[in-house]
Amino acid sequence: MSVAYVNDLGGVDLDFWVARAEGLDAVRDGGRCLLGHGGDAYAPTRDETLSAALLARHGVxxxxxxxxxxxxxxGRDTPWGNGATRxxxxxxxxxxxxxxxxxxxxxxPPPMRCFWLAFVAAGGEPARYLGHAIFEAADMDAAVARARALGLHPGADLRVYRVNDEDAGHIxxxxRNRPLSGEEAAALGWQSGP
Known part of the structure; x- marks a missing residue:
């Protein structure tokens, strides 16, 4: 079972989880959220009357x-929601x-994220970077596995950084999914020294 961050939910998946939060029996079927099996469509993401009632009832x-x-x-100490629309x-x-x-x-399915892998020579202080790569993967372990499958692991140490989604959109x-030259890494903002 995969884990989805609530602030990544959208469309029918968000409709489904809103129904679950409301204690309703809901299913996803054919790109729609339905109440019960074969029941009425439930789409607060598209139904302004329904969403307005939910916002009022929950004091959003x-x-x-x-x-x-x-x-x-x-008045509740609960996680925030964020999104492109109100x-x-x-x-x-x-x-x-x-x-x-x-x-x-x-x-x-687990979302694909960008991870910056920095290959580092073992034991050196300050760290001596041997190379960089950016991989798209579901998580850090999967990014490292993809690098190793391509034979990328020139150092004994590996540093992995999650690239935020906004920055990933500019790469x-x-x-992606290959070694970066020093010039490419620098163009993306990597600074290897003080």
Whole structure:
């Protein structure tokens, strides 16, 4: 079973988890969230009347920060929701208040993330970097396994950094899943010295 972060849920998956947070029997079928097997569609992500009722019932407060939306349940110490829209952030806050920051869901494949691998010579201080690579993988262990499968592990030490999603969007596709030259690493902002 894979783990999905609530603030990554969207569309039918977010509809499904909102239904679960509401205690409703819901299933995903044919790209829709249905109440019960073969029941009515449940789509608070697209139904403004339904989402407005949910926000009111849960006392969701929303706020905009730098072009994105945040949401929290008024007077409750629960995780925030965030998203590209006010409704998305609010619905995520409802799910997070019930289930926490992440949910286990066998139907959602693990998201691919970017990881920066820095290969380091063993025992040196300061560290002497031997090379870099950026891999797309579900987690750090999978990124390291992909590097090793390609024969990349020139040093005895490996440092792995998760690249945030915004920065990952600026890394050219042709620079991923292979070794980077020193110039490519520098162009991406890597500084190997003080």
């Amino acid at each position: 407060e929303t706020f905009e920060i730098n072009g994105r939306w945040g949401a929290e349940l008024k 409704i998305e952030a609010a619905l995520r806050a409802i799910v997070a208040a019930r289930f926490g920051d992440a949910v286990e869901d066998a139907e959602i 050219p596709a042709q620079w």
